[in-house]
Amino acid sequence: MGRSPCCAKEGLNRGAWTAIEDNILISYISTHGEGKWRDLPKHAGLKRCGKSCRLRWLNYLRPDIKRGNISPDEEELIVRLHTLLGNRWSLIAGRLPGRTDNEIKNYWNTTLVKRLTKPTSPSQSSRPPPPPPSRAKRKTVPPPPSNNRSSRCPPPTATRPIVLRAKLNKSLRTFPSQFSPGSSQPITPNDNDRGQFLAPPPPIPQTEGAPLLPTCGDSPSEDNTRDGQLGDLGFLDFDERMLEDWVTMYDGADTVAANTEEGKDSVLDLESLAFFLEE
DNA sequence: AATGTCATCAACCGCCAGATG
DNA sequence: CCATCTGGCGGTTGATGACAT
Structure with missing residues (x-):
């Protein structure tokens, strides 16, 4: 297809960043915000590739970096x-x-x-x-499971069953399950693209039109999102394999609302689910 | 002290997916 | 629908410092 390079390579600095370059980048982003990485070096007066600026900021200069x-x-x-x-x-x-x-x-x-x-x-x-x-x-x-719902459901090799009620939509991927308890402080206002924790835990979206996990045996005509209501998807045999499949299918959705065997209705992130599975 | 080896990590590279026109 | 752009991601490299000989 012959893509153009992300930026012209000629005349650009490479290698380690200097303190001066860092300062320029920090002051530019603090004024103009993140984004437009391609144009940033030009506007900020940096002889760096936009990609390099982005990397430097995300991995090193962001104020919330630990x-x-x-x-x-x-x-x-x-x-x-x-x-x-x-x-x-x-x-x-x-x-x-x-x-x-x-x-x-x-x-x-x-x-x-x-x-x-x-x-x-x-x-x-x-x-x-x-x-x-x-x-x-x-x-x-092998390619990820197709839209054919039945093909998404591997044979049950359950470690223990969980009732999965909904796949969490992307808006919910941002809240922490274990960290910064009691803290609702956003870490950074512009981190809406990296799964960072921007907001306090939202309520379980029982009445929101969150997209749902497919269910085994559902007919394609049965849409669980109808009227924006979450339907009970029924019992699924759930194991790590399936979870990984779902992670592949729903890249970015790292939380699900689950009704566990014990009947606890809760939102679980994948980390919690992993812990759950290990029990 | 000089040299070689290992460990660390910042930075780069190339690919991919979503957005856009 | 297609081509292109853009940002993001994971793999890899290379510079540097620490440690061993």
């Missing part, structure tokens, strides 16, 4: 999320306020991989991660 000292809790969460999501660093980072996908990716590749691939002692309970469903692999992996 750097270094990944806590044991964070580490455990990273391991669990990676078990569930694979190398989907942006999704994982979205559950760790202040952490960037790049940092988590680096931490995983340098620290955790080595630790987790070592022969585990009896005291170590972390299981090695499954082959990650990376983007590269998604190319070669």
Whole structure:
């Protein structure tokens, strides 16, 4: 197709950023906000590719960045999320306020991989991660389930059943389940694209027209979103495999409203679900 | 002290998907 | 519907510092 490069390469600075460049970028974004990365260098007077500016801002200069000292809790969460999501660093980072996908990716590749691939002692309970469903692999992996609903439902290999009532819509992907409890402070006003936590937990959208998970055996004509009401989708045999399939299908939806076996009606994010499944 | 090796992480690269005209 | 643009993502590289010999 012959795409044009994201920016002209000639005459651009490369490599490590200088403090001056950082200051220029910070002051420009604080004045004009994020976005328009392609035009940003030109307007800000930076001899950098727009992509490079974006990366520098997101991974290093944002005011809410938390750097270094990944806590044991964070580490455990990273391991669990990676078990569930694979190398989907942006999704994982979205559950760790202040952490960037790049940092988590680096931490995983340098620290955790080595630790987790070592022969585990009896005291170590972390299981090695499954082959990650990376983007590269998604190319070669069998295509995601088609719109044929029945094809979306693998044979039941349940670990335990959950009644899934709704797939959470994208507006709900932004609230944290465990972090910043009691805090409703937005982390950054412009992070609407990275699964960051922008808002306090919204109520369960029982009457909102949230898109629904497909149900096994539904006829395509039965639309659970009719009248904007959530229908009870019935019992599904639920396991990690299905969850991963749904994550693939509904990329970005990392939370579901679930009615567990015990009858608790709740909104669960995938991390909670992973925990639930491990029980 | 000099050299080699390893570990870390910022930055880059190429691909992809959604938006737009 | 199609071509192109744009932003985002994950994989990889390379510079740098720490540590070992």
